[in-house]
Amino acid sequence: MDPLDELKLELQKIPWFRDLQIKHLDLIAGISQLRDVKAGEVLFREGDRAEYIYIVLSGRIALDMAVPPRGKMRFHTADPWEVIGWSSATPVVHQRTASATAVVDTHLAMIDSTKLRELCDQDHDLGYLVMRRLANIVASRLMSSRLQLLDMFAEPENKNAK
Amino acid sequence: MATHVHTHSPASPSERLLEPVWAQVMDITNEAEGISTYWLKFTDPAVEAAYTFEPGQFNMVYLPGYGEAAISISSNPADPTLVGHTIRFVGNVTRAISRLKVGDVVGIRGPFGSYWPMKEMEGHDVIIACGGIGLPPLRPAIYHIMNNRDKFGKVYLLYGARTPKDLLYPTEFEEWERAGIQVQVTVDRADEDWQGQVGVVPMLFYRFRMDAPNSVVLTCGPEIMIRFVVYEGLARRVPAEQIYVSLERNMKCGQGSCGHCQLGPYFICKDGPVFRFDTLQPYFNVEEF
């Protein structure tokens, strides 16, 4: 199969891409490629230049932060259709804020973030759809982080103890 | 109450509900750091023969001199001769329980409270969403589903714990999977050796597609987790009448008499611990209620 056709076919599987018009899908396909990472392989490291947004097509990617002296802390895993590296879609973030490692063999779509921003600037209809999706991702990631921050399973401090 | 009766009738069974019966610890399973399951057998054969419970119910476990704690039953309802209590050692009573050995005796009152709507759930898909020590009160429901697997549609267990070593019953997950229960496990944080999912229980709702109108959600765990599980269920159009939550409060009597566990009009010990969410909704987000 033509690599571009294969790419489009894969992108069409992503639920939220179904909202896109064909011309928009073509535009995104034009700045995207497919990538495979083997289990244990590092997709990017904290501090790397943030050039791509990834969408997991199959497999599982883990996000870790190195916390001295506790070592690597795993705070999120992304399963199919989840987006990672979303912050590179904003004009201000240039560095990866976490490391991404494949937990199992993983198949991904990678989108050039600079070009995606340019596309969104040129076509606000597309830009709106992309940013709306990113807002959803940020909201759910934030909620998740809040719950983790609350450490809901922790034994609470008994400041009102009997 | 109409006119009082001027006779002194002898104590009836409904009056013995404050007196414990005795059960012996037959076995102790260490489940996780600070959490163990105690397997209890009633010392009186007549009590044992009469004892049954529904998934989601609890017992008041009594250690003479220390007091009582409301503890959900975590064992198979099909075998009430051995009652399992999975206990986290956090309070005065449960810390004392942590020092019990096989052969020791505890007091039991129960079973008390409402239970998961196993009958009404038949024919539906079931989503069991729980976190931490919220899994034990749901394990009897899982056993019940396994015992009657053909009566239920798709069944998902969405389970989260703080870290991988805090997961309860991990050795049983495979058996549950084999029985056609899709087990999704997540932890809040892990080291890089953990191959499973990392994230919070409500996020697991993003991992599968549900037939919302035909689904029943059962949830138990920290109240904050329950809240967000409910929001995820409601966001996916699961009717509020098909979401069931199990709550926890300070309980003393277990039968809606002492007043401690009230939440709005409900005595959680008697009207709960399992509530249909729509009945709870008006009081659910009132702070410090």
Next chain:
Amino acid sequence: MPSDRSPEIGSTVSIQKQIFNTLLEKLKAQGYEVVGPHVENETLVYAPIQKLEDLPRGYVTEQEAGSFRLVYTGHTRYFDVIPGAQSWKQFLFPSHANLFTLKKTDGAWEMETPRPTAPAYAFIGVRGCELAAIQIQDNAFLRSDFTDPIYRVTREKAFILAVNCMHPAGTCFCASMGTGPRVQGDADLTLTELEDVFLLNVGSELGRNILAGLPFESASAFVLNAANRGLERATLQMGRNMDTSDLPDLILNNLDHPHWRAIGERCLSCANCTQVCPTCFCWDATDTLSLDGNQTRRERVWDSCFNPGYSYQAGGNTRPTIHSRYRQWMSHKLGTWKVQYGTFGCTGCGRCITWCPAAIDITVEVADLRKEIR
């Protein structure tokens, strides 16, 4: 003409006041421990009484929010004094009760359950609000699925002589709650005090038996009229009133209202209101363990939703703030109680108003809440 027949159940008879002593004697002869209002250490209590003269004749109470004064005016009536802090709850639901004692022998616990040994009480002078309160506690303690053994034994044996209230106090609002001043519930006898006679309405076979052989007359239309007029006047003399028309919704729909915080600024969280309340039924159970760990006594004591430990659980305190505890109390009394038992948890006796050191007045708070919402 005096008669020695038994009156019919439902009928009203009149007796000379001194004959009441004969009635008390009969109760005692039948084994009752007779308790009633009594002045002791210059204050009003419920205590054993032997004769009519033990009742607080000549006294009135001046009750306002946060203030109670027993005043001697020298009037000639025995049942004019409105109750003080104590209620019949202390007999039916005692503040301390042993649930059981356990002794360890050879690793096994042996239980000893005390058979409730409370006497058969004759309650003399139960007001309408108080009888309603007893019936409200019946709902909590005498359920079909759970009967409290300690409460039941005393309750079943109790003889109740109720009293219609002719002179309500400043903090009374029983008329608003539909529990008085005329006694509404079932009593063995219901008394109305006129200047020279007692009227007694016969409510039960037991009441009838107690009157049998006593010199009574059937009450004339004149005295019955006088009693009715007195009760009508009493209704108008209520010191407080509470609009219940929009309860419990007013409260349950406004649980987040800032007014709760305003009350919390005044409330001491001292628990007095709950302890003097004749319907409050909360209790706690505690163990007292011997030093060697081989013997324990489990005891039940009155508890209160104002006690910071009341809603404590392994996760902390469900109601850490004072205003949340006050809201729990009031929203239970006038809100969720109705859902639980079909009645309000308040009979309008006014004790929580009088005995609140901070003078918090439930009728005022309800009215203020209503005003602020509009």
Next chain:
Amino acid sequence: MTHHKPSLAVYKFSSCDGCQLSILNMEDELLDIAGALDIAYFLEATRAERPGPYDIAIVEGSITTPHEAERIREIRRQSKVLIALGTCATSGGVQALRNFTDAKAYANTVYDHPEFLHYLDTATPIAEHVPVDMELWGCPVNKGQVLEVISALLNNRRPNLPAYSVCLECKRRGTICVLVDKGIPCIGPATQAGCGAICPANGRGCYGCFGPTRSTNLDSLTNILTKLERTPGETVRLFRGISGYAPAFRETADVLLKESK
């Protein structure tokens, strides 16, 4: 503390001995205590004196001299569990009243040779000097509470000590509220239960010897009491009583004084 009998030491600092006496007063239970504990040091009870370390040390009194400040640190080093017994040990007690004034001026008035006195500027609770494992309030302490704490330690459980106010105890015993009934100033609503509400039962107001409750509303209580004052400053004196140096009562009195100036 399982196999051997745990050892107990009882110490006295600046105090009246009343709390130790309430241990000795437990005639019925004293034999049980002696059976369960090895009394290693308790000058009021026995001449036997065995050196530490001890499993349980019970300390009565407040710290008022440099020597005492030194000695309590040594006791802490010698003891596994340290219990502060009574209001002197938990809030400074009646000696702490001098913290509100110039102790030197008093000393100069009372003594011919105040220069021989060695005392600290303040009388302070044990917990201001060393970590304390448990505090038992009261002037004197309630013997039932002492027993409960010992039983709890021996049986490895949390002692059952009430967090509620004296009012609850008052009502449970059927006492009529002296504040409402007689207008007698009473700080029972803000005082920790435990005494059994002795004072109100005898027609007096509570003067707070069991210390402030953890959840109370002193602003509101102050408003009530100042209205009842029979003499100016009565409320300040009520709070600056036996538990006057306990932070909640101390701050309340300070605020009142500031307002009255």
